[in-house]
Amino acid sequence: MKIFNVLTIFPSIFDSFFSYGVISKGISNRLIKINMVDIREYAFDKHKMTDDYQYGGGQGLVMKPEPIYEAVESVRLENDTHVILLDPRGRRFDQKKAEELSLYNNITFICGRYEGVDERIRSLVVDEELSLGDFILTGGELAAATMIDSIARLVPGVLGDDRSAEEESFTEGLLEFPHYTRPYEFKGLKVPEVLRSGDHEKIRKWRKKESIKITLQNRIDLLKDKALDSEAMDIIEQERVKMNKRAGLYTALLHYPMLDKQGDNVATAITNMDLHDISRSCKTFGVKKYYVVTPLEAQREIAGRVLKHWLQGYGAEYNSNRKEAFGITAIHSSLLESIADIEKMEGEKPVLVATSARKYPNTVSYREIAGITKDKPVLLLFGTGWGFSEDIIKEADYIAEPIYGAGDFNHLSVRSAVAIILDRINAFVQEDTL
Ligand SMILES: C[S@@+](CC[C@H](N)C(=O)[O-])C[C@H]1O[C@@H](n2cnc3c(N)ncnc32)[C@H](O)[C@@H]1O
Structure with a gap:
C-alpha cells in the first residue's frame, strides 16, 4: 500500500476530494492511503500558533518551524x-x-500557507x-491534492485497466490523440471514418499523426527533447512544412531621408558592397525581397546596371550564386513603392520595423519580431549615413532592439547589422518551428 501523508492546517479541505472516483476506490481497495496530519496539533504553545510575523519586517505571516518539524518527526x-x-x-x-514519485512507498507533503x-x-526535514x-x-x-491524484493513478490497480495510464499525454512525450464516443454525429460533426474502419494499423497511424499534430501546435517544446522514430519524423516533416507557412520577411535599405554628420536630412549614395552583401544575407535567411530605395534617378540607374550585370550579363554566367541572391533584389524610388509591392504579394501592408542603434518606447526584441512574422508580413528598414531621420522612426510601427556587443561601441556597418539581425530573427523562428 502506498501512503501519502499530508501536513496542513486545513485537513478538511481534502475530505470531498478523495471521496470520489478511482482515488476513492483505490483507498477502499487498500492500494493507497491518505493520512491527514493537522499541523496545529503539533503547536505546543497555549494559543496553538502555527504562524508568526517575519524577521526583518514586511507584510505577511510565516509558518513557524516547530509544529511542522514535530509533525514530520511524528510521521518519520x-x-x-x-x-x-x-x-x-x-x-x-x-x-x-509523478512516475518517479510513484516508486516511493511513503510520501509526505508539507502544505505552506501565508508567505510560506x-x-x-527546508534544510531540516x-x-x-x-x-x-x-x-x-x-x-x-x-x-x-493534484500531485497525489496523478501519482496515485500510476499505482498498479488504481485505474483498473493499467493500459489507460500508458497511453496518456506525456507518457510517450507527446500530447494525446483526440477521443470520440457515441453518437456518431453530433451537431453536424461526425466521428472520423478511420476510427470506424476496424483497421487497427490505420487507426494506430491516424492516432500517432493527430498526437504529433497537437503536440506541434500546443507544446512544441515536448518534441525537442524526444527521440523520434522515422515514422514520427516523417509526420513532423509534413506538418512542419504546413505550419511553417509564415508571412514573408522583407528588408529595405533606405538612402533618403537620412541624417548626415550635422543632423541634416540628406540622400546618401548606394554602395556596391551593400548591394552584394545584403542580397546574399537576405537570400541566406529566406527574406522574400530586398529593396534598395533611393529617390535619386542617377543612383537607381547605377544600381540597376550592377544588378543587370549579375542577373543577365556576364556576371550571371560567371557566378550563378550571385544571380540567385540578386534575384530577390529590387531598386525602388520610395518606401511607398516597396510597401505597395509587398501588399500586392501578401494581400496586406507589412508591419514596418526600423532598425536603430538607439532604444525607443516602441522598441521590440528579436523574439517579438519573429512572433509578428507568424501572422503578418514584416518589412525591416535599414538606414545608411548617420541613421534614420525622425520622420522614418515615427512612421515605423516598431523599432528593433539595438545590437550590443561586448561594450558601449555599437557602430556596425549596415551590412553586418543586416546579417546579425536576420540571424537573430531566424533563430527564434527556428525555435518556434523545431
Ligand atoms: C501565497 S503562497 C507563498 C508564496 C511565496 N511567498 C512566494 O512568493 O514564493 C503560500 C503557500 O502556497 C503554496 N503554493 C503556492 N503556489 C504554489 C505552487 N505554484 N506550487 C506549489 N505550492 C504552491 C506553498 O505551499 C506556499 O508556501
Whole structure:
C-alpha cells in the first residue's frame, strides 16, 4: 500500500476530494492511503500558533518551524518517508516526476500557507521542493491534492485497466490523440471514418499523426527533447512544412531621408558592397525581397546596371550564386513603392520595423519580431549615413532592439547589422518551428 501523508492546517479541505472516483476506490481497495496530519496539533504553545510575523519586517505571516518539524518527526517515527515541500520556488512537477514519485512507498507533503514556511524547515526535514507551476496559490493543499491524484493513478490497480495510464499525454512525450464516443454525429460533426474502419494499423497511424499534430501546435517544446522514430519524423516533416507557412520577411535599405554628420536630412549614395552583401544575407535567411530605395534617378540607374550585370550579363554566367541572391533584389524610388509591392504579394501592408542603434518606447526584441512574422508580413528598414531621420522612426510601427556587443561601441556597418539581425530573427523562428 502506498501512503501519502499530508501536513496542513486545513485537513478538511481534502475530505470531498478523495471521496470520489478511482482515488476513492483505490483507498477502499487498500492500494493507497491518505493520512491527514493537522499541523496545529503539533503547536505546543497555549494559543496553538502555527504562524508568526517575519524577521526583518514586511507584510505577511510565516509558518513557524516547530509544529511542522514535530509533525514530520511524528510521521518519520512510524515510517521512512520522502518529504516534499510544496512551494513555487521548487522544481516544476510533471508526469515524469509523478512516475518517479510513484516508486516511493511513503510520501509526505508539507502544505505552506501565508508567505510560506520558515526557511530552516527546508534544510531540516525536506527532501525535495516541488511547484505545481509558475503561479501562486493561497496554500499548498491544491498542489498536494493534484500531485497525489496523478501519482496515485500510476499505482498498479488504481485505474483498473493499467493500459489507460500508458497511453496518456506525456507518457510517450507527446500530447494525446483526440477521443470520440457515441453518437456518431453530433451537431453536424461526425466521428472520423478511420476510427470506424476496424483497421487497427490505420487507426494506430491516424492516432500517432493527430498526437504529433497537437503536440506541434500546443507544446512544441515536448518534441525537442524526444527521440523520434522515422515514422514520427516523417509526420513532423509534413506538418512542419504546413505550419511553417509564415508571412514573408522583407528588408529595405533606405538612402533618403537620412541624417548626415550635422543632423541634416540628406540622400546618401548606394554602395556596391551593400548591394552584394545584403542580397546574399537576405537570400541566406529566406527574406522574400530586398529593396534598395533611393529617390535619386542617377543612383537607381547605377544600381540597376550592377544588378543587370549579375542577373543577365556576364556576371550571371560567371557566378550563378550571385544571380540567385540578386534575384530577390529590387531598386525602388520610395518606401511607398516597396510597401505597395509587398501588399500586392501578401494581400496586406507589412508591419514596418526600423532598425536603430538607439532604444525607443516602441522598441521590440528579436523574439517579438519573429512572433509578428507568424501572422503578418514584416518589412525591416535599414538606414545608411548617420541613421534614420525622425520622420522614418515615427512612421515605423516598431523599432528593433539595438545590437550590443561586448561594450558601449555599437557602430556596425549596415551590412553586418543586416546579417546579425536576420540571424537573430531566424533563430527564434527556428525555435518556434523545431
Ligand atoms: C501565497 S503562497 C507563498 C508564496 C511565496 N511567498 C512566494 O512568493 O514564493 C503560500 C503557500 O502556497 C503554496 N503554493 C503556492 N503556489 C504554489 C505552487 N505554484 N506550487 C506549489 N505550492 C504552491 C506553498 O505551499 C506556499 O508556501
